[in-house]
Amino acid sequence: MNTFLHLIILVVFPPLLLGIIGKTKAFFAGKIGPPLLQTYYDLFKLMQKASVYSLTSNWIFKAAPMVCLSAIFAAGILMPIASFKAPVQFAGDLVFFVYLFALARFVTILAALDTGSSFEGMGASREATFGCLSEIAMFLDLTILALLAQKLSLSGIFLGGLASSWFLVGPVLILVVVSLFLLLLVENSRIPIDDPDTHLELTMIHEVMVLDHSGVDLAYIVYGKALKLFILGTLLISVIFTFRFHDHLMDTGFFIIEIMGLAVLIGIIESTMARLRMNKVPYLLLSAFIFSIIGFIVILLRGHS
């Protein structure tokens, strides 16, 4: 039953986040904006549309959105949501979690190169570069969390393992949270790294890679994007709010409020910040990495003094 509820939240909820972000941005722009459920309508519409395929592309182009979405979904299965344990958990699943995202990224890059367009090649190259850098910060953050919780599985870490850490090593967790938040922005290609609304030359990272996808394929990609935002958002939320009521209804309610709050925060950042110049992005990623290194050093000093 719990597994079922976990899956329901995982499947149904993600597109709403994109709607909330859109609404927030519209508010800042002084507009009414699209309805909250716009992403669902978009998905439904895209499902009905026909696709256009390049003569250059192969089956990889068609398979990539599906592989990408299933890899992200499989990562979601490892992630505990609210007080629901992940359906599958084991020691070392945090490595698997990161590698599933790597798989999703790899196939997307291949699909982009499959079109033979230099725009998509450029996007693929940049995505791969930033992917390398964000992966190391991600690994270090997860190592810190594992070390604090003394557990090697995501469910172990987030359901109980971190409970008292805020009192003991609060500063470390703040650093981890900052680092994870930067990663969240990078991985989901949000401002200030990338602009999810356009694929103009200057913001050519993620959006340009999926330029040639249309119809059902695009629906899968949009849904995958929302799911990725949801899963990484859940990761961040679970680090910030470690307290649990041990009551599914209360926990889920609070969880939904929290993650909606996160979406609003992302919306505010997108409305108030400008995008960084492309050559500054690696510095942002390195700062995420450095935050986690500092956090790590603090733990070592605390634990062994």
Added chain:
Amino acid sequence: MIFLLISLFILAMASVLILLFSRSRKTSSFLFLWSLIAASLLGLCCALSILCQKTATLPVFEQYLRLPGHFPLGEFYISIDALSAFFLLLLFILSLAAGIYGIGYLRDYEGKRNVGVHLALFHWLTIVMVLVLVAKNAVLFLAAWELMTIISYFLVTFYNDNEGVRKAGFIYLVAAHAGFFCLAIMFMVMGAHASSMNFDQMSFVQFSPGLAALLFILAFLGFGVKAGFIPFHIWLPRAHPAAPSYISAILSGVLIKVGIYGLMRVITIIKDFPLWCGIMLLMMAVLSGVGGVLYALSQHEIKKLLAYSTIDNVGIITLGLGTGMIGHAYHQDTVAFIGYAAALLHTFNHAIFKGLLFLSAGSLIHSTHTGEMERMGGLFKLLPWTGHLFLIGSLSICGLPLFNGFISEWLVFRALLEGVFHLDLFGIIFSSLGIVALGLIGGLAAFCFAKAFGIIFLGKYRSGEEHHFVEANLFMRVPMAMLAAICIFGGIFPIYTVLYAFRGAQVITGMQLPEGISSAILIPLLMITKVLMIGVIIFAFLAILRKFLTSHFKGHSRESGSSCRTLAGARDPIQTETWICAYQHVTSRMQYSASSFSKPVLKIFRSILFFKVDTTIPKGYFPGKTKLNSSVKDVSQDLFFRPLFYAIKKLSRILKWIQSGHTQVYVLYILFLLVILLIWKLH
């Protein structure tokens, strides 16, 4: 054991027969093929029979053969323990695959080159590599090691009319002998302490920490040259591209792994090393791993790229090995055990997928007659077999889930995380350094192979009109498909290879399986399979949904006459040219190239790679030709070894007068030496 001996006997006899019949292509190929298959199957039976033994208790049952009578210095003493058997397994798989592939590959050279000798030498290479792996006597080991170098030299220099190939072969020979020198000293010191050259007697000796460290450094230098650790790797990116592809597969898949085997064997003999040895190995692993993958990224020649990526994978293997040694120094058996097992597993997996990649790169070059990535593109449609197999190899080498590379990288991560949990401050720092390095290696490897696969096989053909290439023949396809199947099987059902790796790790640590290993490793592996299966089911669901949404509602559409509406109401999928923002005159040369793809990463690491871009800026309203040249410097080759050898050359020119060339003078030197020795002894 008897299987292995029969297998060696078949190979030896077959090689003689091949030489006798080398005039007739058919007979020699026939002999080669069937002797190879028979010998490999026997060898595999032998290795598997050892690895599958139900030996929960120690000592692990060994089969051995000792010939009566002594050679000068040593005796013929061979035995197969699980460690040897593990390496035999990958040796036989790979030499079977590469050998069959070789028959297909060499068809074109019939009559042009002496193929018979080449095939016979291939058999002999297998024989001496087996001997290296099973030798339990240092002298026998060294003799086999030396023969292995020399035979592989002849195989590498198959295209011996090419100046570059001869030079590459020579560098290989020099590097290998420099390593041999260190090994000889190491075994002599060990032999002197044990007063026997047999490994089992050496392992009874308790070496002092200082001596153990010295021996370790010698082993590291000697085996490290073969394994291709980063400062000593310079022979590797030259020899691999120079050799025919199936020889490169053997070089990268097995020969380099024999270096790793040597290190592991020394660890089983000496056992207790000071902590800093493990840490040094870990640091070298990080250097080789990150350096190797960065150099791989900067290459645009497919086989050079693969050669550098071999260095990075050796780095990953050594990360496991280093973790094992550190764990052992801290007396944390679980850490040590998982570390060694991870190293062994990655050794096996790398042999398989790198073999596959080299073979498919070979058939790529065979078809297109070039290895330059910038000239290729769009070959996925033209060479479908090669393309799909290369894709499987790339996915495995990037360590992506569903393929075997992921399992071993996960195991290395697991060992390092175990290290983070169970070691003290110092150990935690180095383990987490390993985690970060492995994360970086994984990301960069994915970048590197996205580039290799994407630029070569996707997009459009870059040099002019597309023409039809001849796809690899059946002899070349079958072994590649075999390796690809192992890659996928090992990724989805990893339990077998992991258990074999455990057997090997048991030999290295000399201990039983640590408690809780099954809940720490084996159950998670089952869980991984479970998640992968769920992923596959989701994929199938999405594919069916997609099919449903895009399929024609046949009955309805025909009757109503509206020809192409799908079930969901959409039109047929449209096939058209890629949209390039309405630009009209697109040529295939305008695609993103390999160098432009890898530029962002190289720019980030420009200071360590000496990455430089030279370009002339076009001027005027009708600019003429311009060019762009980007280059990366291999630090150890260009800034260390080249000056070093230059200095040696200069020095030896000064000492030239000693070498007069007259025999009499040399006799005089001997006389002098004898007199000096005599005086020293009398004194």
